[in-house]
Amino acid sequence: MKTGDLNLVKKINKSIVLTTIQKHAPISRAEISEQTGLNKATVSSLVAELIKDHLIGETGPGKSKGGRRPVILYFNQNAGYAIGIDLGVNYILAVLTDLNGHVVIEKQIELTTSEEKDVIQLLEELIADLKAQTPDSPYGIIGIGIGVPGITDNTESILYAPHLSWQHIDLKTELENSFQIPVTVNNEANAGAHGEKLYGAGKDIANLIYVSAGIGIGTGIVINDELFKGAFGSSGEMGHMTIDANGKLCRCGNCGCWELYASEKALLEEAATLPSLQSKTDIHLEDLIQQANEGNHEVCELFYKIGEYLGIGMVNIANTFNPNAIILGNRLSMLKNWVGAAIEQELEQRLFPFQNVTFKFSSLGVYSCALGSAAFAIDKFFAKNRVTVE
Amino acid sequence: MKTGDLNLVKKINKSIVLTTIQKHAPISRAEISEQTGLNKATVSSLVAELIKDHLIGETGPGKSKGGRRPVILYFNQNAGYAIGIDLGVNYILAVLTDLNGHVVIEKQIELTTSEEKDVIQLLEELIADLKAQTPDSPYGIIGIGIGVPGITDNTESILYAPHLSWQHIDLKTELENSFQIPVTVNNEANAGAHGEKLYGAGKDIANLIYVSAGIGIGTGIVINDELFKGAFGSSGEMGHMTIDANGKLCRCGNCGCWELYASEKALLEEAATLPSLQSKTDIHLEDLIQQANEGNHEVCELFYKIGEYLGIGMVNIANTFNPNAIILGNRLSMLKNWVGAAIEQELEQRLFPFQNVTFKFSSLGVYSCALGSAAFAIDKFFAKNRVTVE
DNA sequence: ATTGTTTGTTTAAACACTAAACAAACCTTG
DNA sequence: CAAGGTTTGTTTAGTGTTTAAACAAACAAT
Structure with missing residues (x-):
């Protein structure tokens, strides 16, 4: 006490x-x-x-x-520096920031393997690299924050990262042993939420839900200016919220999960069935955006449909949390010009009028997760000194 | 500051x-x-x-x-007393409690009108009655808490109570003027959540969602031992969470809302179509329970189906919040013997194994809301003295 | 009866904050 | 340009709360 x-x-x-x-x-x-x-x-x-x-x-x-x-x-924002890392499924983005979250150095590499040992080695090389380039300062590197595409528990151990096929990996301890610097490991959506909250579209917004729509959908929950991680650290798995009780089976065991209808993966699967794209193989999101820009109606309509499904899930979020704002980030925020109207329309149509929620796109782009992760490290550094009273 | x-x-x-x-x-x-x-x-x-x-x-x-x-x-639990009121759609339950939430006196009346003036007069009579019977104490009646079947805003004004056809009613100010005692008005599900959290099935559970399944479905969200009311006070409207994107239209403007499948209203509508009940008119929940107890298979199956739908929504809740527990209360908790298995089965089947949530039925029965409301009043009384540091 | 333990109060010291006084530096004005 | 007023930041004396240590009272064990 x-x-x-x-x-x-x-x-x-x-x-x-x-x-x-x-x-x-x-x-x-x-x-x-x-x-x-x-x-x-x-x-x-x-x-x-x-x-x-x-x-x-x-x-x-x-x-x-x-x-x-x-x-x-x-x-003195240069009293020390933080390292923030966005560990993606097929890339690693690492940034060195000052204590105000300004990027000083950044580094990105491709990930062609998901083998645990190889990935950790690459991580360590990246960190060592940034460390070597860090300017002199009183505190040096005050912490390392890592956002991972998977579920972590209360000890920040990675329970399960489906797209990396990782299970029960204690990245935190491993890196802390290697570098003797405090490490904090968080879910990618939680890190993104934290980043947008501190430095991006969520600045000064007390209650917000960050929707990270990439290959799957994850969400980060900010309540009363603080990230909520759930009882055991695995809140925000709203990608597996049922929006169609009799819908497609998901490998999570549930039916009709939101991410089966509104994720990049869902989009690409639907796109593969479009008549106008039958000639192409190995379609990427960037290809579809190009098609849309060139006036491909089928693709535009598909984007709109994805937007509608994004909106349906966001209506659920608004009814559940009554947040000040919902922020869409990660890969699908690249579809801003096409999904924005659809989302706004669904919110307008399906939501009680008094649930006045603001919808926004993320403003940190690809940096949400890396900056949020760095911010976690900075928070931890200041935690010793920061006390609040209620 | x-x-x-x-x-x-x-x-x-x-x-x-x-x-x-x-x-x-x-x-x-x-x-x-x-x-x-x-x-x-x-x-x-x-x-x-x-x-x-x-x-x-x-x-x-x-x-x-x-x-x-x-x-x-x-x-000294008798240093003062609190009044807690559950304002239902067709009843008012009022309790006088000591500072530990023990019921000293209780009083229930039927509500045959939802006319604002009449209801407020009945409320005032009830309060005056309890007040007159309150034992002598240093602080007297320290506050009045009221749970209402509707949505309140940050000022505790009632924005909208569908089943009472109320809109924009400032019950709090009105009663404070009448009695010169602090009044706190809250959504019925939030009050129920608070009650179960302090005195019932949610004791010592830091993160829980209370599902109040009555004519509609409302929920109360307890996060880190505190009730979360949302940015504007209207969180927890999960009854209007879409679980079937192409489902029935709800009067809220949305489609496939949870409460269209898993509420008392949904149950009664379905029951009216059962062949074995065609002879009956004006069926009530109590009648159905009697039928089930007498071995009516159709009714039992219907109960099970309602349980499945309750479970589907709860899976969404678990994926969203990763709470320690989900607690089912209000009218439908009377179906404990029939819906329990169905809910547990859905949770088992549809949920990630690591989302280890505990499902419980409320333990305060009809008192959840009244006791929670009284507890809000007690909290307010102690708020001046209670300070915590983080 | 003696010894050691537990409880709760008294005493003196430590310490962070505050109000008030103060010194320094600066602007305004006649 | 001298006088007076203002702003900034420091010094000083005082207040109030906690704490360690000493103490007195009450009790059990031997």
């Missing part, structure tokens, strides 16, 4: 001062005192400690408001 | 001491100190204040453990 003492008070206030600087820099001590309600003396003392911690710094005097000139403070 | 100071420290620790006593009474000061990590002196001082606040008391000396005999403390 966490009791209250003077140490806690200091932690709380130090955390408030740091957060205020992060959000409102450039800012002076006086302004911090005014905004937070903390006494000027308190602010001064905490600022001094934060400077000693290298987390903030002084730039010099600012503009006077009719009296002594203030000393301007800034958040 | 909530800053830290000595006042906060005291609030936190006082809250911890009170909570410890509520949970572990009878308990001594020394044991509290040991359990919480607070110093003995601190505990003594806070206990003295709580006694002055009438929230706890001393019973006398307990058994010695080889030294001085401890003074035993208890939580």
Whole structure:
């Protein structure tokens, strides 16, 4: 049980001062005192400690408001760096970010194997590479975050990654042993949700559902500004939500799962049956987009149909969570121009009028997952210092 | 912004001491100190204040453990009383509870009208009646909680109650003006979830979904020990989750809504088509249960089918939330003996094996909503004193 | 009767915050 | 340009809460 003492008070206030600087820099001590309600003396003392911690710094005097000139403070986003990795089914995207989530270096490689040992070796090489290029800083690399296309448990062990054919792999421990740096492993949709929430289309939105529509469909749930992982870490498997009780059988054991109708895989399977595409083999999403751009009506109609099914699932999400926003990301967000109208229409038509949910496309593009993963690592780094009271 | 100071420290620790006593009474000061990590002196001082606040008391000396005999403390559950009301479509159930949620007095009346003025008058009479019978106590009636069959917004105003044909009714303000006592108005399913969570089948379960299956289906979402109401207060409308994309049209505007297949209304409509019941008119749920008990196979099969549909929705819930438990309450929980197996079977068959969710029936029976509503009022009363740190 | 243990209070010290006073730096104005 | 007012950030004295340690009271064991 966490009791209250003077140490806690200091932690709380130090955390408030740091957060205020992060959000409102450039800012002076006086302004911090005014905004937070903390006494000027308190602010001064905490600022001094934060400077000693290298987390903030002084730039010099600012503009006077009719009296002594203030000393301007800034958040030292280069006090350390985080590594964020999007481990896809056929690629790995790794980024090095500063403490504000700005990409400093990025690196992408193709994945031609899903063999556990090979993938881990590639991961380690990538990390070592980024590490070698990391600028000098007080804290160095403060953590590594990895988003994986599979289900993790409460210990961040990978329970099951269908498209990699992985089961029970403890990537976290393995990498922590290799690098002696804190590692956090999360589901790809959860990482994407976190990324969009902090840096993208979900900024300042307290309750949102991120729909990661790729080969399958996963979702990340943000509730009261925090990611909800479920009792055992496997929430958000809404790709396997039944939207047609008597529909196609899914390999998950269920029938009529959403992702059988609204995922990239569903799209490609349907596309293969289109008369106008019979000449092609090995069709990719990019090919279909080209076809649509060239005016192929069949493909456009198919896109619209996929949009409708996306919308049907999102209506369920809206009725379930009453979120502020639903954000569509991952591969299918490339179909923005075709599925947007269909989704909006389904939401309009099938939803109670008072369920006023906003629909958006992700704004971080291919970086949602990698940036979210890096953000997880940064969060963990700051967790020691960050305290909130309710 | 909530800053830290000595006042906060005291609030936190006082809250911890009170909570410890509520949970572990009878308990001594020394044991509290040991359990919480607070110093003995601190505990003594806070206990003295709580006694002055009438929230706890001393019973006398307990058994010695080889030294001085401890003074035993208890939580004063009679420091005040709460009123909890379940406003149904054709009944009102009102209870007076102590601060531990024990029913002291209960009162039920039939509702033959849904006219706003009439209903509010009946409510006021009921409340006045309970108030008059409330035992003397330091705080008197500390709050009134009401569960309503409809959707409320963030101000606890009733947006829409379909079965009462109510729209935009501010019951809360009206009753607060009448009685000068804090009133809290909540959706019936949310209140039921809260009740089961605190006093019933959901005790000590951090993440649970309460499925209130009555004429329609509503759900209450408990996440990390707290009720989640959504961005605008209308989460949990899972009765209108599509489980058959091409299914029957619902008056909500959507197609194939869960409650069209798995609610009491759906059940009664299906029952009316059964050959063996053609002689009957105006069939009620109770009649069907009697039929089933008398061995009517058609009815038993129908019950089973309803159970299957309940299960299908619950699979969606489990995949979405990964909760510790799903609890079925309200009218259809009377079908325990018939739907239980069907639900368990669907969960077994359609769910990923690692989504290990527990299915339960509600344990508070008809009291879920009334007790949950009373609990909301009690929570509000203690909110001033209760502080937690993360 | 003695010894050691347990309980709860008293005492003195530590510590973080605050209000108020203060010094420094700056702007405005006549 | 000198005087007065304003803003910033530090210093100082004081408040209030927790804590460790000492203490007194009550009790069991021997």
